[in-house]
Amino acid sequence: xxxxxxxxxxxxxxxxxxxxxxxxxxxxxxxxxxxxxxxxxxxxxxxxxxxxxxxxxxxxxxxxxxxxxxxxxxxxxxxxxxxxxxxxxxxxxxxxxxxxxxxxxxxxxxxxxxx
Amino acid sequence: xxxxxxxxxxxxxxxxxxxxxxxxxxxxxxxxxxxxxxxxxxxxxxxxxxxxxxxxxxxxxxxxxxxxxxxxxxxxxxxxxxxxxxxxxxxxxxxxxxxxxxxxxxxxxx
Numbered sequence: 001x002x003x004x005x006x007x008x009x010x011x012x013x014x015x016x017x018x019x020x021x022x023x024x025x026x027x028x029x030x031x032x033x034x035x036x037x038x039x040x041x042x043x044x045x046x047x048x049x050x051x052x053x054x055x056x057x058x059x060x061x062x063x064x065x066x067x068x069x070x071x072x073x074x075x076x077x078x079x080x081x082x083x084x085x086x087x088x089x090x091x092x093x094x095x096x097x098x099x100x101x102x103x104x105x106x107x108x109x110x111x112x113x114x115x
Numbered sequence: 116x117x118x119x120x121x122x123x124x125x126x127x128x129x130x131x132x133x134x135x136x137x138x139x140x141x142x143x144x145x146x147x148x149x150x151x152x153x154x155x156x157x158x159x160x161x162x163x164x165x166x167x168x169x170x171x172x173x174x175x176x177x178x179x180x181x182x183x184x185x186x187x188x189x190x191x192x193x194x195x196x197x198x199x200x201x202x203x204x205x206x207x208x209x210x211x212x213x214x215x216x217x218x219x220x221x222x223x224x225x
Contacts, residue, residue, distance in 0.1 A: 003158070004158070033213075040217065040218075041217050041218075042119075042204050042206070042214075042215030042216050042217050042218055043159070043204075043215050044215075045212060045213065045214075048211075048212075055211070056211070056212065091158070091159065093159075103161050103164075104161070104213065105160075106158035106159040106160065107158050108156075108157065108158045109158060
């Protein structure tokens with residue numbers, strides 16, 4: 001079974017530029033998550049989708065971050081414009097159904113460096 | 116709010132040594148508790164979980180017991196191997212949300 005795919009794996013941009021990350025969850029998984037992991041910290045949930053609807057985006061900085069999950073499969077996370085403090089690893093995860101007790105399967109992440 | 120505090124690293128051990136990583140949590144109600152592991156170059160993966168008080172989760176020789184009285188979920192392994200070198204994250208789940216600790220880096224020397 002294929003795992004969660006993410007691209008690109010690495011991205012370097014300058015501040016005020018925009019960037020987009022892509023995630024393809026495990027086939028059949030209805031719930032998709034985006035996390036931000038700053039160096040030395042644990043992952044922090046940015047947004048959770050159930051199919052193509054948003055369940056929780058309370059931690060998403062909506063003035064610069066946006067995410068969508070068209071057709072309830074792939075998802076993109078965008079930052080525009082980027083700030084230095086956005087340097088982090090962005091993790092995508094998926095689970096069969098919603099609910100934290102259900103195992104989340106993580107992708108390898110995209111490491112973003114903002115100069 | 117709900118949070119997890121875990122032992123700071125890094126931790127360096129010799130092969131066959133005993134490993135323990137402390138984890139305590141703050142939450143109202145009855146969260147589920149997890150340990151995730153991240154091997155070098157790989158994504159996070161679930162190591163073990165416990166969903167109610169006194170439950171013991173176990174996998175790959177690792178164990179952790181959900182202790183409600185001490186709000187703890189310490190991870191233990193009796194004899195570590197070089198292949199156990201990784202970053203370990205304690206996490207809790209409540210209200211459909213997963214909250215992670217900061218992670219503990221473990222290095223096992225041959």
